[in-house]
Amino acid sequence: MKYFFIISLTLFSCSNTETNKDAKNEQFILTHKIDSLEQIGTNNSEGISKQDQDQLLSSLEEYASNFPKDDSLAFYLDKIQMIYAAKEDYIKSSEYAERIIKSHKNYPNRALIIESQAANYDVFLTPRDTNKIKHYYQLLLKENKNIDKEKREDILKRLKHIHLPLKEYIQFLNQ
Numbered sequence: 132m133k134y135f136f137i138i139s140l141t142l143f144s145c146s147n148t149e150t151n152k153d154a155k156n157e158q159f160i161l162t163h164k165i166d167s168l169e170q171i172g173t174n175n176s177e178g179i180s181k182q183d184q185d186q187l188l189s190s191l192e193e194y195a196s197n198f199p200k201d202d203s204l205a206f207y208l209d210k211i212q213m214i215y216a217a218k219e220d221y222i223k224s225s226e227y228a229e230r231i232i233k234s235h236k237n238y239p240n241r242a243l244i245i246e247s248q249a250a251n252y253d254v255f256l257t258p259r260d261t262n263k264i265k266h267y268y269q270l271l272l273k274e275n276k277n278i279d280k281e282k283r284e285d286i287l288k289r290l291k292h293i294h295l296p297l298k299e300y301i302q303f304l305n306q
């Protein structure tokens with residue numbers, strides 16, 4: 132029994148090391164792809180081609196599937212949600228953003244992800260869900276006590292008039 136435990140522990144640590152090595156190799160490849168495409172997008176007035184977007188998206192989703200517990204996962208999920216937003220697939224973008232919000236409390240871009248979720252539900256997803264909009268704005272305020280005073284006031288004002296769709300809210304502000 133003692134030997135079984137030692138062998139199991141050895142096999143687990145070897146497979147875990149192998150998984151970490153695989154994740155690092157995949158991260159290197161993905162980072163190179165992301166950097167290359169961002170460079171192309173910067174130098175090309177038309178941006179990144181649909182085919183390149185789809186290939187990167189496929190690679191990122193495969194990574195997320197293969198390494199669901201990797202420390203860098205939130206970064207890649209963020210890239211996925213950004214690509215879906217760029218493709219105007221706000222449902223998929225929202226699904227990945229929600230995954231980040233639920234599972235990655237310390238992600239550096241978390242505030243931006245939460246804010247984008249509020250915007251998704253306020254502008255792009257139909258039917259418009261005021262409860263979700265309110266939830267994300269309140270979460271943003273709760274988690275970011277040091278948020279810029281002007282931004283905090285803007286969010287509180289938006290919450291006060293959450294019943295108005297964004298276009299009507301903008302008209303209301305301009306009156």
